[in-house]
Amino acid sequence: MDKYIILGHENPDNDSIVSGYILEKIMKQRGYDVEFIIPDEVISDENIMLATYIGIDPTLFQKQLPEDPSIKYILVDHHERTVPGEIVAIIDHHPTDKDINTKYYQNERACSTSCIIGKAFTRYLSLDDIKAVCLSAMVDTAAFHSNKTTVSDYLWVKSMCSKFNFNYEEMLTTSMCPTDITNLQSAALNGLKKHNIHNHKIASSFLHLPNPNENKEEIMKMISHLQEYIEEEQYDMFAFIVHDITNFKSTLYKIRKDSIETKEYDEYTSRGTRIIPDLTEELKTYQKKKTTS
Numbered sequence: 319m320d321k322y323i324i325l326g327h328e329n330p331d332n333d334s335i336v337s338g339y340i341l342e343k344i345m346k347q348r349g350y351d352v353e354f355i356i357p358d359e360v361i362s363d364e365n366i367m368l369a370t371y372i373g374i375d376p377t378l379f380q381k382q383l384p385e386d387p388s389i390k391y392i393l394v395d396h397h398e399r400t401v402p403g404e405i406v407a408i409i410d411h412h413p414t415d416k417d418i419n420t421k422y423y424q425n426e427r428a429c430s431t432s433c434i435i436g437k438a439f440t441r442y443l444s445l446d447d448i449k450a451v452c453l454s455a456m457v458d459t460a461a462f463h464s465n466k467t468t469v470s471d472y473l474w475v476k477s478m479c480s481k482f483n484f485n486y487e488e489m490l491t492t493s494m495c496p497t498d499i500t501n502l503q504s505a506a507l508n509g510l511k512k513h514n515i516h517n518h519k520i521a522s523s524f525l526h527l528p529n530p531n532e533n534k535e536e537i538m539k540m541i542s543h544l545q546e547y548i549e550e551e552q553y554d555m556f557a558f559i560v561h562d563i564t565n566f567k568s569t570l571y572k573i574r575k576d577s578i579e580t581k582e583y584d585e586y587t588s589r590g591t592r593i594i595p596d597l598t599e600e601l602k603t604y605q606k607k608k609t610t611s
């Protein structure tokens with residue numbers, strides 16, 4: 319029998335954790351030999367707190383990937399990862415213009431990847447699992463404020479919460495936790511993701527702040543940390559996103575070695591649904607200019 323390993327993205331967030339956790343449960347009930355693994359050595363405190371709130375201990379899944387090349391991989395909540403075996407399936411909600419030709423590929427607009435999985439296989443899930451899916455939809459969309467929110471997922475979450483008496487308001491508040499910025503260096507890398515966009519090496523992170531105007535000094539210090547970071551790690555750009563979670567606006571700092579460019583968004587802007595596609599478009603033009611000049 320084939321063995322499958324489910325992987326979320328590096329530096330897993332709540333959606334990656336919940337998606338992997340429920341997909342493992344669903345596949346096991348359907349007779350698959352499957353294991354959800356988190357190969358990262360560190361899971362952020364925030365993501366441990368959020369998982370604990372819905373009864374999941376993500377540290378139980380932390381282990382190294384086995385080296386057996388016959389193991390098949392399933393990616394959830396992302397579509398790129400180097401693995402020591404064949405990737406046979408991807409379930410994701412991050413738009414991409416990359417050609418993906420795995421045997422099974424599902425990528426659609428959704429509040430969270432766990433919503434895609436949970437809505438399709440609700441009958442395999444316990445009440446706690448359904449609550450976990452509802453929370454991850456809230457976390458991934460900043461309590462449904464992000465532009466990646468879909469009406470159908472929002473309505474599904476609301477109906478599940480009322481049907482099963484989940485505390486919708488408490489879950490919303492929990493999902494919107496401000497980023498802890500007591501340690502500026504680690505806060506600057508909150509939710510770190512790495513992207514390869516038209517051969518540009520990009521990293522990104524985000525902050526949730528109730529009032530970013532009161533943290534201007536800290537933000538400037540974090541930006542200078544990130545300038546050092548891209549020098550050390552040899553990135554072309556760092557996309558640092560500051561979300562105002564009171565007024566639901568976002569600021570993108572495009573940090574390069576010798577320049578900082580700022581872009582304001584008049585909404586809570588999703589990294590995967592808006593910012594990365596915007597950068598993809600921008601860098602495509604940049605590349606064209608470079609080759610035609």
Ligand SMILES: [Mn+2]
Binds near residue numbers: 431
């Ligand atoms: Mn997600």
